[in-house]
Amino acid sequence: MSTDECTSWREHVIKCLRERNSKECDNFKEIILQNNRLIGQCAQLKSDNLKLSVENEQLRNSVSTGGAGPNVAIVTLEKKLLEELTELHKRKGENSQMIVDLNVKVEQQKKLIAEKEQSLFEQQTANNRLRAEVQMLHSNLEELKKLNTTMLDEHTALHLAFSASEEKLRSVQDENRCLLDRLMRYKSKDADKLNEENESILRKRLPSIFRKRSDKLKRDIEDAVREPGSSNNFSSPVPRSSTSPVPFGSCAVSDNECEEASINGAMDALGMGDDDYISGRFSAGEAETARPSIDTLKAAGYLGQPNPTKIIMKFEAHENESHAVRWSPVERMVATGGADRKVKLWDVGKASTEPRAVLSGSSAGINSVDFDSTGTYILGTSNDYGARVWTVMDNRLRHTLTGHSGKVMAAKYVQEPIKVVTGSHDRTLKIWDLRSIACIETKFAGSSCNDLVTTDSLGSTIISGHYDKKIRFWDIRTEKQADDVIMPAKITSLDLSKDCNYLICSVRDDTIKLLDLRKNLVISTFTNEHFKVSCDFARATFNSNASKIACGSADGAIYIWNINGFLETTLKGHSFGSGFFHSTAVNAVSWSPNSNSLASVGKSKRCIIYSNS
Structure with a gap:
């Protein structure tokens, strides 16, 4: 043992002895002093008593020997x-009472010392227990640090593997695209050869039918151009995806009824005239029809509502990037949400560039906003793992829904205004009861949810789109999950038509898919060579009558497709003046439910309202 340790040990022993003396002696110091004083007094009294006894004895002896004088002294001494x-x-008697009182105090002090010793023992026991717990926590912390290091190493390895797999996937997709282009060129050549054969056969065998049919269709087109309100035979243009070519050469030459029925049926199905049919091109899996120009169809009113191309309002919506936009179902009002943690309401009817209200309460960026069907409540989701409900009338925060362990990307009303469903990056969907402000059900999807929709006002079916490329269907009445629909890439948004028959899904492979929910099948794909999905939460949307689809692109343009498959217009900066349109990626668009107006927001902080009038 070293000199320092020995010195420290001795000082510790001396300190402990002093503490024991202070605890055991200080409490009885007064009692000991009193006792010593009483003992001294008692000794003094015994000495005085002995002296008096001696004097008394002397006096008695003197009395026995005789004399009057001594008698008086004896009486005086006896009296004294x-x-x-x-x-x-x-x-x-006083000293006895004092001793009794002091004994009582001693007993009280003994009881107090016993209580203190018991408390000290309990505190020492608790201290030892806490020391053991601290030691255990330190060991657990070390284990967690080691585990965290291992997990970080595994995450790094997985990230590298994912990057390599993603690069490989992109190269395979590029190769697949090249092969697909080559295949389409080969099929186009085959179709050209087939068209030439059909053209030669039809011109030889059916000249009278061709002339009759051509004259009739020309008259119909002229009547349609003169009457823009009529629909005639061009009410729904042909989609890009159609069936394979009709085998016109399969009927016998002598059977005129079979030939005419076959040709008439094919032409009616394709919606074109005889000359158009002859010059048309077909390919396996796709039919490109030579139909009247887009301007002619627009003039005739066959494409429904005109596209919104005129900017009626533009303003800086948020301090930085804007993530979400939604029209009110009852007012000319737009709600926007951005990375500045605020939801803002804008009065489009008054064309005010100042917000009608600013709804605060979130501690992170807003990912989505949505109104209930009456426009009374507005629902917003946030990166702070929560969702919030505000009232539009007084702009007050009514409910805060917390419980997710990841950022909440989407929320919809399930049973208005009682329940809400939220989808999060923590791979779960939660159903909330707004009356008790509690989560009543959690659905484990197994993948991050980017968007969700509900099929009706009762919210019996929930449809969610996920990072793992799957669209999942949830029936909350039976708690059963229907078959998933797999997309070619991760899903960024979903939108449902009003009749709940069709669903559009924007996919990260720069396409938008149209699904028929009655069959759970993809029936059409919308894309363009310049269209790029801007981010993982880019929103595509139907218009009010589900006849058009709009979606923003990474190049700042907004693409509008007709539901039948062809691109109607593109809202670009260079088309109408670059100062008015988005200069950076467009994150979200929203059609007005009551008019032919369109709202859009993007990374440039700007919100733009388009209309056709």
Whole structure:
């Protein structure tokens, strides 16, 4: 043992002895002093008593020998002795009472010391237990640090593997695209050869039918151009995806009824005239029809509502990037949400560039906003793992829904205004009861949810789009999950038509898919060579009658497709003046439910309202 340790040990022993003396002696110090004083007094009294006894004995001896003078002295001494004896008895009684009181105090002090010792023992026991717990927590912390290091190493390895797989996937997709282009060129050549054969056969065998049919269709087109409100035979243009070519050469030459029925049926199905049919091109899996120009169809009113191309309002919506936009179902009002943690309401009817209201309460960026069907409540989701409900009338925060362990990307009303469903990056969907402000059900999807929709006002079916490329269907009445629909890439948004028959899904492979929910099948794909999905939460949307689809692109343009498959217009900066349109990626668009207006927001902080009038 070293000198320092020995010195420290001795000082510790001395300190402990001093503490023990202070605890055991200080409490009885007064009692000991009183006791010592009483013992001294008692000794003094015994000495006085002995002296008086000696004097008394001497006096008695003197009395026995005789003399009057001594008798008087004896009486005086006896009287004095009696008084002193009385005083001594009195003092003895007082001292006895003091001893009794001091004994009571000693007992009380003993009880107090016992209580203190018991408390000290309990505190020492608790201290030892806490020391053991601290030691265990330190060991757990070390284990967690080691585990965290291992997990970080595994995450790094997985990230590298994912990057390599993604690069490989992109190269395979590029190769697949090249092969697909080559295949389409080969099929186009085959179709050209087939068209030439059909053209030669039809011109030889059916000249009268061709002339009759051509004259009739020309008259119909002229009537349609003169009457823009009529629909005639061009009410729904042909989609890009159609069936394979019709085998016109399969009927016998002598059977005129079979030939005419076959040709008439094919032409009616394709919606074109005889000359158009002859010059048309077909390919396996796709039919490109030579139909009247887009301007002619627009003039005739066959494409429904005109596209919104005129900017009626533009403003800086948020301090930085804007993530979400939604029209009110009852007012000319737009709600936007951005990375500045605020939801803002804008009065489009008054064309005010100042917000009608600013809804605060979120501690992170807003990912989505949505109104209930009456426009009374507005629902917003946030990166702070929560969702919030505000009232539009007084702009007050009514409910805060917390419980997810990841950012909440989407929320919809399930049973208005009682329940809400939220989808999060923590791979779960939660159903909330707004009356008790509690989560009543959690659905484990197994993948991050980017968007969700509900099929009706009762919210019996929930449709969610996920990072793992799957669209999942949830029936909350039976708690059963229907078959998933797999997309070619991760899903960024979903939108449902009003009749709940069709669903559009924007996919990260720069396409938008149209699904028929009655069959759970993809029936059409919308894309363009310049269209790029801007981010993982880019929103595509139907218009009010589900006849058009709009979606923003990474190049700042907004693409509008007709539901039948062809691109109607593109809202670009260079088309109408670059100062008015988005200069950076468009994150979300929203059609007005009551008019032919369109709202859009993007990374440039700007919100733009388009209309056709």
